[in-house]
Amino acid sequence: MKYLFVVQGEGRGHFTQALSLKSMLEKNGHEVVAVLVGCSAKRTLPDFFTRKIENEVIQFQSPNFLPTPKGKQSPLIISILYNVLLLPVYISSLLTIRRAIKTYEPDVVVNFYELMCGATYGIFNPKPPMINVAHQYYFLTPDFRYTGENKKQFRLLNFYSRLTALNAYKILALSFRRENSLYYGNITIVPPLLREEVLRKEITSGDYIHGYMLNSGYAKELAAWSTENPDQPLHFFWDKKNVQKTESLTPALTMHQLSDILFLEKMAGCKAYATTGGFESVCEAMYMQKPVLMVPTHIEQECNVIDAISSGAGVAANEFDLDLLLGFVPQYTRSQEFRSWTQNAESFFLFELTRLEYEESNIFATL
Structure with missing residues (x-):
């Protein structure tokens, strides 16, 4: 079968998920014919990603969360208003996606949480079925309980998730753990998509703290x-743009530009991991059994953190409180459950991405 990928370009997680799924599909005789990425000026x-995707x-x-001037928290309402002003640009994006689908004629379009792809299907409803993949869809199921205070933003997040899945054939909700039920209407609970490099990595325990920050404004706190x-x-x-591949902010703090190989090497050898709450890197830390500090920058990451803590990943804070992490x-208790669940990902995804004959149903009928 032929697949076309549409990937949201915010953060690192959707990129690594696309790489992992592409490897699975090609290993089993399928083809990824095109890759589209929604980007922003930020x-x-x-x-x-460009090196490994080989397309x-x-x-x-594409719309993205808008960082504040300090480069930290991302206010959802301001981000929405900002992106409304760019509607003419986004209309062009819809036409780009539609044109790519017509040109490459895929059997399936896989949408990694990209709003413009959902809008394309909502407006034009192209012939190839769209299958959506993201952890955010897990928040639409009864298994997730939001315990934070930003309930209005949580509802907006779920509304946004629905927009990314307009006219979706099925939705694959990545989850930290296996639930009692794997099916909720057209939503299926599936394991995280970790790459072979993660699954095969030799794990050691060094003396350094490893970390990733989506927004660069936290660097001053870390340096202090x-x-x-x-x-x-x-x-x-x-x-961060326009910086060296490696910068030493203090004698003990080294900042690295995103590097696929080096990132995993540092993850495999660290004693603990600190991040701004993205799903994918928390999964990598859990697989390598590293305790995690999570600092969410917006409602989506707040939900990730709530879910990760309930899965035993680590602790959360409003800033990079490394004293909390060290404490x-x-x-921290190592568990084999997450590793076992994740190792079944390939069978889940091959089954769901190649089984297209079942009767379509209302995506959110049971939610």
């Missing part, structure tokens, strides 16, 4: 903490 396309990447403009704790090595990754390290 982000750059990671080099590891020409077609980019188009590092100055007060000069004996604790720190290796953090970011996607949690002795309390």
